[in-house]
Amino acid sequence: MVERAADRKTYDDISTLPHNEVALVLGAPPLLHEGKVNPYFVKRMEAAAALYHAGKIDKILLSGRVSHNGFNEPQEMRATLMEKDVPDSILVLDEAGTRTLESVVRCKKVFGLHRLTIISQQFHNKRALYIARAHGIDAVAFNANDVPRHRWLSRMKLREWLARYKAVVEVTLSEKD
Numbered sequence: 001m002v003e004r005a006a007d008r009k010t011y012d013d014i015s016t017l018p019h020n021e022v023a024l025v026l027g028a029p030p031l032l033h034e035g036k037v038n039p040y041f042v043k044r045m046e047a048a049a050a051l052y053h054a055g056k057i058d059k060i061l062l063s064g065r066v067s068h069n070g071f072n073e074p075q076e077m078r079a080t081l082m083e084k085d086v087p088d089s090i091l092v093l094d095e096a097g098t099r100t101l102e103s104v105v106r107c108k109k110v111f112g113l114h115r116l117t118i119i120s121q122q123f124h125n126k127r128a129l130y131i132a133r134a135h136g137i138d139a140v141a142f143n144a145n146d147v148p149r150h151r152w153l154s155r156m157k158l159r160e161w162l163a164r165y166k167a168v169v170e171v172t173l174s175e176k177d
Contacts, residue, residue: 005130010122010141014054017142022113023048023057026103026120026128027064027073030080039147040121045077047119047144049084056142057117059090061107063097100124101170104131104139114138121146134174 011017025048028041051057060081064073074093082088094110097103107113118128118141125141132139 001130003126005133006126006141009129009139010125010143012122012143014050014056014142017051017056017117018140019056020115020117020140021057022059022061022107022111022115023051023117023119023142024061024063024103024107024113024128025077026100026118026124027062027077027097028120029071029073030076040144041076041080043121043144043147044119045080045084047142048077049081049086051117051119051142052081052086052090059092060086061092061094061111061113061116063094063103063106065098066095100128101131104128104137105135107132108135108137117142119144 025044028044029038030041032038048060052060062074062077062081064077066072066074072095074095074097078088078091078093081091092111094103094106096110097106104118107116114136115138116132118125118132118139120128120141120143122143125143129139129141
C-alpha cells in the first residue's frame with residue numbers, strides 16, 4: 001500500500017519535479033549520537049536549498065522535534081538553509097512535528113496546506129506520501145540523495161518496515177473515526 005501511494009509521485013531529477021508553493025522538509029537531527037554529522041540531515045538540507053534555488057518551491061516548512069534538553073531540529077534546519085542562501089522570510093518552523101505522521105497531518109490541520117512537495121530520502125518519502133494521500137493532501141516528493149548505509153542497512157530496513165506497518169495501522173484506525 002505504501003509503495004502504491006508513492007507510485008509516480010517521487011522525483012530524483014529537479015528538472016522533472018512540478019512546482020509547488022510549499023515544501024515540507026521532514027526532520028532529522030543534525031548530529032548522530034556519537035557527535036558526528038548526520039548525513040541524512042545534510043542531504044535533506046542540500047535538497048531543500050537546491051529546490052528553492054531552482055524555483056521549484058516558494059516556501060519551506062521545516063518540521064521536526066524539540067527535545068527536552070533544548071535541541072531544536074527546525075531551528076537547526078533553518079540555520080543550515082540560511083547558510084545556503086535560502087532567505088529566512090520563506091522558512092516556516094513546525095516545532096511540533098515529532099514524527100512523520102504528525103508532520104504530514106499538521107500540514108493540513110495547522111498550516112492549511114492541501115498541496116505540497118515533501119523532501120526526505122526515498123524510503124522515508126514513500127511513507128510520507130502514503131500518509132499524505134490518506135489525509136487528502138496532494139503531495140509529491142523529492143528524494144534527497146541517499147547515504148551509504150553499510151553497517152546500518154539492516155537496522156534501517158527493520159526500522160522503516162516497522163514504521164510503514166505502524167503508518168498503515170494508524171491510517172486504517174483513523175479512517176474508522
